[in-house]
Amino acid sequence: xxxxxxxxxxxxxxxxxxxxxxxxxxxxxxxxxxxxxxxxxxxxxxxxxxxxxxxxxxxxxxxxxxxxxxxxxxxxxxxxxxxxxxxxxxxxxxxxxxxxxxxxxxxxxxxxxxxxxxxxxxxxxxxxxxxxxxxxxxxxxxxxxxxxxxxxxxxxxxxxxxxxxxxxxxxxxxxxxxxxxxxxxxxxxxxxxxxxxxxxx
Amino acid sequence: xxxxxxxxxxxxxxxxxxxxxxxxxxxxxxxxxxxxxxxxxxxxxxxxxxxxxxxxxxxxxxxxxxxxxxxxxxxxxxxxxxxxxxxxxxxxxxxxxxxxxxxxxxxxxxxxxxxxxxxxxxxxxxxxxxxxxxxxxxxxxxxxxxxxxxxxxxxxxxxxxxxxxxxxxxxxxxxxxxxxxxxxxxxxxxxxxxxxxxxxx
Amino acid sequence: xxxxxxxxxxxxxxxxxxxxxxxxxxxxxxxxxxxxxxxxxxxxxxxxxxxxxxxxxxxxxxxxxxxxxxxxxxxxxxxxxxxxxxxxxxxxxxxxxxxxxxxxxxxxxxxxxxxxxxxxxxxxxxxxxxxxxxxxxxxxxxxxxxxxxxxxxxxxxxxxxxxxxxxxxxxxxxxxxxxxxxxxxxxxxxxxxxxxxxxxx
Amino acid sequence: xxxxxxxxxxxxxxxxxxxxxxxxxxxxxxxxxxxxxxxxxxxxxxxxxxxxxxxxxxxxxxxxxxxxxxxxxxxxxxxxxxxxxxxxxxxxxxxxxxxxxxxxxxxxxxxxxxxxxxxxxxxxxxxxxxxxxxxxxxxxxxxxxxxxxxxxxxxxxxxxxxxxxxxxxxxxxxxxxxxxxxxxxxxxxxxxxxxxxxxxx
DNA sequence: TTATAAACGAGACGGTACGTCCTGTCTTTTA
DNA sequence: TAAAAGACAGGACGTACCGTCTCGTTTATAA
Numbered sequence: 001x002x003x004x005x006x007x008x009x010x011x012x013x014x015x016x017x018x019x020x021x022x023x024x025x026x027x028x029x030x031x032x033x034x035x036x037x038x039x040x041x042x043x044x045x046x047x048x049x050x051x052x053x054x055x056x057x058x059x060x061x062x063x064x065x066x067x068x069x070x071x072x073x074x075x076x077x078x079x080x081x082x083x084x085x086x087x088x089x090x091x092x093x094x095x096x097x098x099x100x101x102x103x104x105x106x107x108x109x110x111x112x113x114x115x116x117x118x119x120x121x122x123x124x125x126x127x128x129x130x131x132x133x134x135x136x137x138x139x140x141x142x143x144x145x146x147x148x149x150x151x152x153x154x155x156x157x158x159x160x161x162x163x164x165x166x167x168x169x170x171x172x173x174x175x176x177x178x179x180x181x182x183x184x185x186x187x188x189x190x191x192x193x194x195x196x197x198x199x200x201x
Numbered sequence: 202x203x204x205x206x207x208x209x210x211x212x213x214x215x216x217x218x219x220x221x222x223x224x225x226x227x228x229x230x231x232x233x234x235x236x237x238x239x240x241x242x243x244x245x246x247x248x249x250x251x252x253x254x255x256x257x258x259x260x261x262x263x264x265x266x267x268x269x270x271x272x273x274x275x276x277x278x279x280x281x282x283x284x285x286x287x288x289x290x291x292x293x294x295x296x297x298x299x300x301x302x303x304x305x306x307x308x309x310x311x312x313x314x315x316x317x318x319x320x321x322x323x324x325x326x327x328x329x330x331x332x333x334x335x336x337x338x339x340x341x342x343x344x345x346x347x348x349x350x351x352x353x354x355x356x357x358x359x360x361x362x363x364x365x366x367x368x369x370x371x372x373x374x375x376x377x378x379x380x381x382x383x384x385x386x387x388x389x390x391x392x393x394x395x396x397x398x399x400x401x402x
Numbered sequence: 403x404x405x406x407x408x409x410x411x412x413x414x415x416x417x418x419x420x421x422x423x424x425x426x427x428x429x430x431x432x433x434x435x436x437x438x439x440x441x442x443x444x445x446x447x448x449x450x451x452x453x454x455x456x457x458x459x460x461x462x463x464x465x466x467x468x469x470x471x472x473x474x475x476x477x478x479x480x481x482x483x484x485x486x487x488x489x490x491x492x493x494x495x496x497x498x499x500x501x502x503x504x505x506x507x508x509x510x511x512x513x514x515x516x517x518x519x520x521x522x523x524x525x526x527x528x529x530x531x532x533x534x535x536x537x538x539x540x541x542x543x544x545x546x547x548x549x550x551x552x553x554x555x556x557x558x559x560x561x562x563x564x565x566x567x568x569x570x571x572x573x574x575x576x577x578x579x580x581x582x583x584x585x586x587x588x589x590x591x592x593x594x595x596x597x598x599x600x601x602x603x
Numbered sequence: 604x605x606x607x608x609x610x611x612x613x614x615x616x617x618x619x620x621x622x623x624x625x626x627x628x629x630x631x632x633x634x635x636x637x638x639x640x641x642x643x644x645x646x647x648x649x650x651x652x653x654x655x656x657x658x659x660x661x662x663x664x665x666x667x668x669x670x671x672x673x674x675x676x677x678x679x680x681x682x683x684x685x686x687x688x689x690x691x692x693x694x695x696x697x698x699x700x701x702x703x704x705x706x707x708x709x710x711x712x713x714x715x716x717x718x719x720x721x722x723x724x725x726x727x728x729x730x731x732x733x734x735x736x737x738x739x740x741x742x743x744x745x746x747x748x749x750x751x752x753x754x755x756x757x758x759x760x761x762x763x764x765x766x767x768x769x770x771x772x773x774x775x776x777x778x779x780x781x782x783x784x785x786x787x788x789x790x791x792x793x794x795x796x797x798x799x800x801x802x803x804x
Numbered sequence: 805t806t807a808t809a810a811a812c813g814a815g816a817c818g819g820t821a822c823g824t825c826c827t828g829t830c831t832t833t834t835a
Numbered sequence: 836t837a838a839a840a841g842a843c844a845g846g847a848c849g850t851a852c853c854g855t856c857t858c859g860t861t862t863a864t865a866a
Binding site for chain 6: 616617618619620622646647648649658659662
């Protein structure tokens with residue numbers, strides 16, 4: 001449920017109701033602008049203007065740029081699905097390279113990282129929202145794949161799935177962050193191969 | 202070598218030379234402000250004012266806030282030293298928990314991450330400077346420790362040190378980034394323990 | 403009618419209307435500052451600050467310092483009244499010495515002259531505004547006095563009143579401009595006496 | 604004598620003497636820039652740069668923009684010569700229309716007026732210099748013409764030549780200043796004709 | 805000759821003001 | 836009563852000049 005909707009409950013309000021199209025238009029505009037100029041150079045002004053909306057209308061819904069962008073990123077992020085090719089190893093490579101691709105290819109991906117740092121640092125509530133809508137589904141898909149491997153007897157049952165996740169996603173993310181070099185599928189495969197020996201049954 | 206200094210070589214310049222104290226004052230001010238309000242809320246205005254310097258003097262040396270902050274962070278970053286307790290395992294735990302502590306405890310650490318994302322994304326030259334002065338020394342200390350382990354016969358000789366580094370540093374970094382939870386020495390030790398089996402001789 | 407107001411007509415505007423108090427505060431501040439430091443050293447910055455107003459608020463109404471000062475001077479200039487002592491000769495002396503006094507005694511007077519030169523030179527529209535609100539009323543008072551003299555049979559009916567005006571006001575103005583010496587009532591009387599013989603019936 | 608030269612007297616100085624070419628170059632540059640952008644938009648920076656000279660070199664000679672421009676205008680102003688067609692009336696028309704033309708046609712002319720106001724107002728010394736080098740020669744030419752008319756018996760001997768001058772030059776100047784309309788030879792002739800009856804023998 | 809001293813170009817310095825953009829709040833009309 | 840429009844105080848932007856101050860270099864006279 002969106003943070004925006006939560007004040008709707010409790011019966012119909014008086015006066016003109018909020019226009020749902022307005023909300024969409026604002027988030028769409030935010031996404032487009034992030035893609036063009038990145039998180040730092042996004043301004044509420046520009047979002048409102050592109051959405052064909054007054055600035056106060058934006059502020060009425062999101063108290064800050066950070067809040068707005070979190071919702072925009074959450075809305076934008078492509079749905080995740082745990083691939084199931086029948087081979088857990090392949091599934092893991094797919095998942096990781098897909099996730100890294102998400103992170104690194106678009107401005108939105110970079111916004112996500114900017115948000116990750118910022119929100120985690122001082123905005124627990126936002127971090128929670130971001131977690132709930134963005135990270136948790138991705139971790140879940142990953143963990144489901146691991147679980148499938150365990151059930152299939154290909155992975156050891158005593159592993160710490162979260163730690164494995166951190167290793168498999170953290171290593172390429174860190175490489176990208178610190179060197180700026182793109183992470184292709186081959187690099188992703190190498191990481192999975194390396195960690196694989198830790199987890200294989 | 203500082204980016205600021207590099208055009209000095211090749212004979213005496215004409216005109217009044219730049220004042221090194223001014224450079225120090227500006228970088229010190231930048232560091233202080235980053236620590237107080239973070240990268241995003243740092244303004245050139247505030248830096249100049251705190252440094253007791255005219256704004257144009259800042260712009261004369263660093264064309265943008267990003268350039269300035271990269272140099273400030275580079276100057277600030279504490280010297281790295283590869284610990285050498287005699288036990289490679291302990292050394293690795295120390296190194297990792299120290300590095301993560303660096304990253305996560307101070308505003309400057311968070312600025313570093315913000316920079317990592319931003320600079321990597323669109324400013325190859327800045328990323329290079331940041332790499333050269335900040336990341337490379339840290340990687341070097343880590344790799345030297347691994348090398349010592351190999352020489353001592355405790356680590357396999359055929360490992361890819363960079364990949365091991367990405368795993369050991371990437372996993373806790375990723376955890377911190379995505380959850381915001383601090384990484385203590387125990388968590389660092391768990392990562393090292395896990396990866397250790399990949400690398401032990 | 404103020405240049406600022408002229409685009410208000412034609413139905414109610416949307417959005418928050420401009421605050422008339424703000425306009426007053428800015429013009430008052432401009433007048434005060436002209437009186438203190440003169441036209442050349444007046445800065446929009448200082449005007450805004452003294453008026454307790456944001457700088458953009460000033461620019462929203464007047465695109466340049468010149469535009470602002472023209473309006474300020476127009477507002478400031480004391481109302482003119484054609485004196486009517488019953489004696490046209492005395493009236494003329496009063497009018498001239500008063501006008502010259504206006505021009506030369508205050509910083510605003512000097513601003514008026516600076517404006518006269520500047521505005522006339524390259525800003526027809528401003529010159530027109532200045533003319534309409536400042537010069538025309540003064541010319542009118544003068545011409546009315548001449549007309550009274552003609553009606554009373556003391557002045558010739560075939561004179562060119564504009565030319566007489568230029569002579570009576572231009573001579574002392576020119577003297578002041580080119581020598582910087584103040585023009586007192588005695589000097590004004592001498593001019594009127596001299597020109598009088600040209601116009602007396 | 605130029606204000607610049609006055610500290611030269613008293614024997615040769617030690618050290619490198621000032622370069623007269625530099626002085627010329629600066630004044631030429633100042634004149635050119637006044638012609639292009641006017642007095643208000645002239646900057647020392649631009650003058651120095653165009654003259655191929657360091658800024659301190661300008662300040663060494665002229666303490667302010669005003670001082671510099673006064674000298675520049677003085678240097679620029681075309682030599683005056685009292686025309687002598689044999690007919691005093693024609694001479695006066697020529698003189699007046701020429702002077703007005705000087706004043707109104709060029710940016711330098713407008714600078715002169717700006718200077719007249721500014722310098723007269725608060726800089727007695729500058730006003731004096733301007734007077735001495737610019738105005739006095741022009742008044743002298745005019746007065747010489749009047750004198751010739753008196754000697755020839757065409758003008759009354761008891762006139763106040765300064766007052767006549769103020770009338771004949773002041774009226775068209777004032778007209779131009781207050782209306783911005785150019786003063787052509789016909790307008791100049793009308794003024795002379797009008798005043799003529801005051802002065803003719 | 806050799807100092808010494810001033811002028812020169814260049815350009816950095818602490819500043820001020822520029823005119824613009826954006827912030828977050830407010831007031832008004834329209835729906 | 837929400838929405839759009841837009842004015843408001845304010846803050847920071849990056850730039851242009853200000854007038855002053857080093858610099859290294861050049862060009863004179865004085866020792």
